[in-house]
Amino acid sequence: MKRLIVVGGDAAGMSAASQARKRVPADRLEIVAFERGNHGSYSACGIPYWIGGTVKTRDELIVRTPAEFRENQDIDLRVRHEVVSIDPHARTVSVKSDSGDFDLEFDHLVLATGAVPVSPPWADVDFGGVFGVQTLDDGDGLASWLTPEVRRAVVIGGGYIGVEMAEALINRGLDVTLLERGEQPMSTVDPDMGALVRDAMAGLGIDVRTGVTVTGLAGAAGRVTGVVTTAGEVPADVVVLGLGVRPNTLLARSAGLPVGEHGGLLTDLRMRVPGHEGVWAAGDCVETRHLITGRNVHLPLGTHANKQGRVAGINIGGGYATFPGAIGTAVTKVCDLEVARTGLREREATAAGFDFVTATVETTNRAGYFPGSAPMHVKLLAERRTGRLLGAQIVGRSEAAKRIDALAVALWSGMTVEEMTALDLGYAPPFAPVWDPVLIAARKAAEEVHGADQ
Incomplete structure (x- = not known):
């Protein structure tokens, strides 16, 4: 009996676990997945559409529950379990949970810790109403905050999350202002194409302000009241941070695993972490080779996470698969x-x-x-x-x-x-x-x- 431990219970991690289980039965491979949040295996990309009302309930975003993984695939997915350290030499992980702390040995380890929102120092405030939108738990918090008294929303950042959340909030009937430091929103396209996006957003009633730098947040009575910028203060009852994400590699760095210039874990084509036998990584925490430039990039997209997790799981299960790289294909919409x-x-x-x-x-x-x-x-x-x-x-x-x-x-x-x-x-x-x-x-x-x- 060998043991596979997966750190991160969403797209990449559970794809790896599922593919490994397809190839190795439960009497030969124990699979344990740890997720620090309250949910595993869900569509994070669907959160803006749930907040905006296109998707009616949060549970529609959940692909499989921990019970379904246990009953259908003999995969032990444990939510509210946070891996706090890794020892790749002793081949153990240390886990913190509500029921107590413990260590567990592994034969194979998949790091699928994802990405975390970029959060500047000015966003570290002690009043409510300021949200990132990275996990389903984040979505729960935001949905709970959006009471009828909340009328004015400010979205900071005009990337994918920013424009999708601006649409979601305008669909809920809020007054929405989007603040973008760059020349145009949607910096994932060139400025001339971004200008088309800006015009469309303005046509929806979204107040798009570009060339604006945020310097702080204002609050009173424990709640956010405004966003302080170089062009003055913008009133707000709720603030959504859409400033991008960075690889969540704190565990990996602490364990001495290799990271690249963009802060993501380095892997080979089979998603193995070089120099560490039995250690694998996949998803938003890794760097990916861009097939046009040949350089490593950070591409935090669910498409790559699922493919990379699948590749890792196939290889762990004794098969052979590679992830050659990506070209950065992505789509979104504003209404x-x-x-x-x-x-x-x-x-x-x-x-x-x-x-x-x-x-x-x-x-x-x-x-x-x-x-x-x-x-x-x-x-x-x-x-x-x-x-x-x-x-x-x-x-x-x-x-x-x-x-x-x-x-x-x-x-x-x-x-x-x-x-x-x-x-x-x-x-x-x-x-x-x-x-x-x-x-x-x-x-x-x-x-x-x-x-x-x-």
């Missing part, structure tokens, strides 16, 4: 506006040393005469000499975001924009114009490449 990206943005391509051209087109999601036709902007980056696709961004209405998948496949396959102009994409008036937006953008990018060579 009916869809935003998508894959590959490199302009500043990333510049930092990697690429010489590139850009092409941006405005077209429609369907045939122009068909009901529901709406504008769509597609932007492509292509290497100047070769025409190889380097990145793509899409902002538009219905049927916009998932078009990024075709571009992601082209990018993954190393296609040039010239080759992309001949892609055999589907056409019918309810779904696309006769020239799909992907093809129009590829054609313009190819023209830019050819023009740059002249």
Whole structure:
């Protein structure tokens, strides 16, 4: 009998546990997973949609309960159990729980500790109403705070969480202000595309203020009352922090495990931690190789977490699997506006040393005469000499975001924009114009490449 211990009971950790169990029965491998929160195996990405009312109940976000893991897979998932230290040489973990503290030995260890919200010193306050939105417990706290007396919301940060939470709160009928230090919200796309997002948010009634730096929070009687910025104080009954996340690697660092320049754990292609036999890592706590630049990046996305956990579990169970890297494909929405990206943005391509051209087109999601036709902007980056696709961004209405998948496949396959102009994409008036937006953008990018060579 061997023992697998998993630290972190959500996407990466429970994917690893499930895959290992598929390959090794319970009489040969004991699997114990520790989760410090109150819930395991849930969709953190769905929290804004629950807060906003699109998803009706919190429990709809829970994929499996601890009881279901025990009964169906012989996996012992223990919530409210926090691993406080790891000894990779003695091969033990130290656990703190309501029922007492204890140590447990392991043969295999999966670190799936996720990421934690970036929280500046000014956010360390002793009054209520200030929330990150990283875990289901965070969502519980925010939902409980949103009583009818709470009318004014301030969201700090215009990334994925920021724009999704701004939408959720406006859907609940609150007055919402979004503060962003950068030039435009959605810094995951280039500023020219971010400006489209800003316009759409403003059209929803969200007060978007860019170029604003937060310096503090104000409070009275134990509750937040405002956000202090370089442009003055913004009144608030609730504040949501959307300043991004960083890898949660405190345990790993304390144990002497290797971390990279972005603060994430380093692994090989099989998700093993180098130099530490039987120690694995997956999910938002690790660094991932970007397949376009060849450099390590931190990509905290549920898609990668589930894939990496699956790879670790297959290998622990005696199979063979690898995670080659990623290209940063992601989508989100602000009400009916869809935003998508894959590959490199302009500043990333510049930092990697690429010489590139850009092409941006405005077209429609369907045939122009068909009901529901709406504008769509597609932007492509292509290497100047070769025409190889380097990145793509899409902002538009219905049927916009998932078009990024075709571009992601082209990018993954190393296609040039010239080759992309001949892609055999589907056409019918309810779904696309006769020239799909992907093809129009590829054609313009190819023209830019050819023009740059002249």
